[in-house]
Amino acid sequence: MADKNKDGNVTGNDVADASRPGLDQRTTAADTITRLLDDCQIVLFDCDGVLVDSEPISLATLVDVLDHFGAPLTFKEVADKFTGRSSSAPIDHIRVETGRDIKTEFKPFFYEKLFARYDIELRKIGDIDAVLEALRSRKIAFCISSSSSVERLEKTMTVTGLGQWFDDRIYSADFVRNGKPAPDLFLHACADMGFAPKSTIVIEDSVAGVTAAVAAGMKCIGFVGGGHYDGQHSEAANRLYDAGADIVIDDMGILAAVIAA
Template sequence: MVKAIIFDCDGVLVDSEIVGLDDVVVYLAEHGFEWDAKHLISTFTGMRDDVFSAALRAEYERILGRPASDAEAHALFEGLVDKRRAKRDTLQPVPGAEKSVRAVKALDGIRTAVASSSRMVYLDRKLKHCGLWDYFAPDVYSAEAVAHGKPAPDIFLYTAERIGIDPADCLVIEDAHHGVAAAKAAGMAVWGFTGGGHCFEGHGETLSEAGAARVVEHHDVLAAMLGQIDRQ
């Protein structure tokens, strides 16, 4: 029996994963990386900043052929972040996101929350910018509040505790295989979502392989499915 729907933010509600992506690929290429957009998305989407930064540093050291100094690693990561920030004015909600949220809000006795790898300050800005904050507040939770980021289950277990719902009664909507794995590890049901602008060919198969019970391609479909969730 589903008693709560927990949405990831980036790539499910807010189409942020695609923002500045091409510029990031160019930036990394200038530093010797051979990562294309698909590799970045398939490998790192859903990771908390510290996990991604560590992976970035490890690859940079392989390219350099020596350990990177803290200053070099910091400069590389901040340069990448700056490329994305430069395009933040292009941020939009994932098409139809509000429709899915409204469908859940119309149900009786179903809690809603957001559980994201993003820092709280960015969650606040993105959800408010896209007109979605008021649907969830105050139940918007960042992985910076827990010890381990996705694919560890910490953020989902923390969210379930805060909203007072048993993890087994939660359904998670996720666009990243790290997030799917985290939800599964938390003992929650999880559906994959591929309606974000960053979802390349094969993205749905990756989510299924990670453990998503269903994969939904658009919020029009997701809204219809969620609108029936209390009858399943």
């Protein structure tokens, strides 16, 4: 049962209450998305866990890499600490735990293992092509704004074929001083594309990303349909709502249908 705060607003962990449409409430979700789209001119997509189902691959690889560098964590701990964050976060963790600065060693070692798995395992999120086609048909601009490095994004675009949709409209945490949860990357992408934050929708799967979108003054659609949220969609949705998401969905087909309507 949800609680109410002193202002009478619904709070707590019930995503099916009046303020938090449940993931199975398709009509309510569609109505909310329709309202968000009314004054939307651009959509900013996170990449990992939103465009591609890469998080289970990268998190499992990171577990192995942290163990290699002497700073082990469980899969759940890695997911909780690093989902939506740039590579500086695990590098900092290793330095704190071991006293070693492995900044120059980390990426080559991590990427060698990760990219080998990408070639075999990486897949697009279901219906994401339909979402991008609907945005193009509706003449709503879109781009990628991701915590991933340029190198990792290039690999992702090549393996999945998604690069054809985005051309040079790909923004990496490499471009800014402060990564998510700071708003810098989203504000940089918006400014470079020539749009105002208030006309922007961000699509994010992580608390760090949603927090960054809210701090940037942008609307945010949370997405919990990636493989890293299997079996915990409602719990993940609550975390994104708590971070400030306007709506949370677990099916890109809903978004595609609303945009195309």
